[in-house]
Amino acid sequence: MSTKLKTYYIKTFGCQMNEADSEKIAAVFNAQGYQLANSFKEADVVIINTCSVRQSAEDRVLGLVNNLSKLKIENCKLKIILTGCMLRYPLPYLKKILPRVDEFIKLKDLLPKPSSIIHHPSSKTHAWITIMEGCDNYCTYCVVPYSRGREVSRPMEEIICEVKELVKRGYKEITLLGQNVNSYGKPNEFNKANKSQFAKLLRKLHKIKGLKKISFLTSNPQDLTDDIIKAMKLRKIDRYLHLPIQSGDDEILKKMNRRYTVKQYLNLINKIRKQIPNIEIGTDFIVGFPGETKEQFQHTVNLCKQVNFKLAYINKYSSRSGTIAYKLKDNVPWQEKKRRWKVLEKLINKKI
Numbered sequence: 001m002s003t004k005l006k007t008y009y010i011k012t013f014g015c016q017m018n019e020a021d022s023e024k025i026a027a028v029f030n031a032q033g034y035q036l037a038n039s040f041k042e043a044d045v046v047i048i049n050t051c052s053v054r055q056s057a058e059d060r061v062l063g064l065v066n067n068l069s070k071l072k073i074e075n076c077k078l079k080i081i082l083t084g085c086m087l088r089y090p091l092p093y094l095k096k097i098l099p100r101v102d103e104f105i106k107l108k109d110l111l112p113k114p115s116s117i118i119h120h121p122s123s124k125t126h127a128w129i130t131i132m133e134g135c136d137n138y139c140t141y142c143v144v145p146y147s148r149g150r151e152v153s154r155p156m157e158e159i160i161c162e163v164k165e166l167v168k169r170g171y172k173e174i175t176l177l178g179q180n181v182n183s184y185g186k187p188n189e190f191n192k193a194n195k196s197q198f199a200k201l202l203r204k205l206h207k208i209k210g211l212k213k214i215s216f217l218t219s220n221p222q223d224l225t226d227d228i229i230k231a232m233k234l235r236k237i238d239r240y241l242h243l244p245i246q247s248g249d250d251e252i253l254k255k256m257n258r259r260y261t262v263k264q265y266l267n268l269i270n271k272i273r274k275q276i277p278n279i280e281i282g283t284d285f286i287v288g289f290p291g292e293t294k295e296q297f298q299h300t301v302n303l304c305k306q307v308n309f310k311l312a313y314i315n316k317y318s319s320r321s322g323t324i325a326y327k328l329k330d331n332v333p334w335q336e337k338k339r340r341w342k343v344l345e346k347l348i349n350k351k352i
Helices: 017-032 055-074 091-097 154-166 197-205 226-232 249-257 262-275 295-305 335-349
Strands: 007-012 045-051 080-086 128-129 173-177 213-217 238-243 280-287 311-316
Touching: 007 017, 017 045, 017 080, 017 128, 017 173, 055 080, 055 197, 080 128, 080 262, 128 154, 128 226, 154 197, 197 226, 226 262, 280 295, 280 335, 295 335, 311 335
Parallel strands: 007 045, 045 080, 128 173, 173 213, 238 280, 280 311
Antiparallel strands: none
8 A cells, every 4th residue: 555655845935046945945855755746735845935035025925824824724734834034033023924834944954964965956957056155245225144144155166066966967057146156255264365266166167077058146246356257258157147236326326335336337347348248247226225316216227228238137125124224214106116117127128
């Protein structure tokens, strides 16, 4: 008589790093004998990997848990596990707003140790590779330093071994992930040298036979060095660079604690395009940041016309508790934020 395997389902909110974490969580459950369900309605265990960057992401989590609560009435054995960035909140608060969740588990307690198990990417040819966690930049609008902690880089040889193993299993393309990949292995972690450790990692990965393409997300303009640009010229490196600027106005950038000016950003773009003529540039913008005037927004529009971005992820500002910007008056009306979003969307993404 066969015994029915327990089933699990993972719902992921947020960025590519969360997607990569969910693949590792799946590997843990597979190793424990669980079977992936086709939907949360068929699962014995539902793991919700949360995002806390915007309020809308948290609202979707609340909506999903509400739907799952109705299922629990029919299936009292259904177990709901919450993990990810929303665990930045105190546990009593989470239990109060999400009383039907059975367990709140921090990612570090749910994920395997990198050396103990290699995740099973959902694609047959492409894999996400997390090379570092956390962020030390403390942009005033961002919760990442509070939800994922300070920057910690994985040992280079560990990453190389993981990629080699994936290539043996048939994977041809990888995307390196980190909140700021350019600061990978910064001097106070692995070395005292001025040379970029991220550039060194790119060069070592480039030498792996069978690996066809290397991409990476996300870069911070302030840490994109000449050494990294030189490494980006290697044949296997993707000719798409995502380089968030967030605003085209220096005063707003200063309020955001983005440590560069518009002029420095433009000089960097020109330097990259001079050395890699066929590169395409993508970016991120936040419209309606506290105090952003129509004139300051027009500076962003002017920047877009100068750079000719391939694509942009455009976000309407929403205040996040725990961030420095939360103390600022959110004084740009929502309708005006929507208008500014439409202007940039039409200007940049209409051609996609």
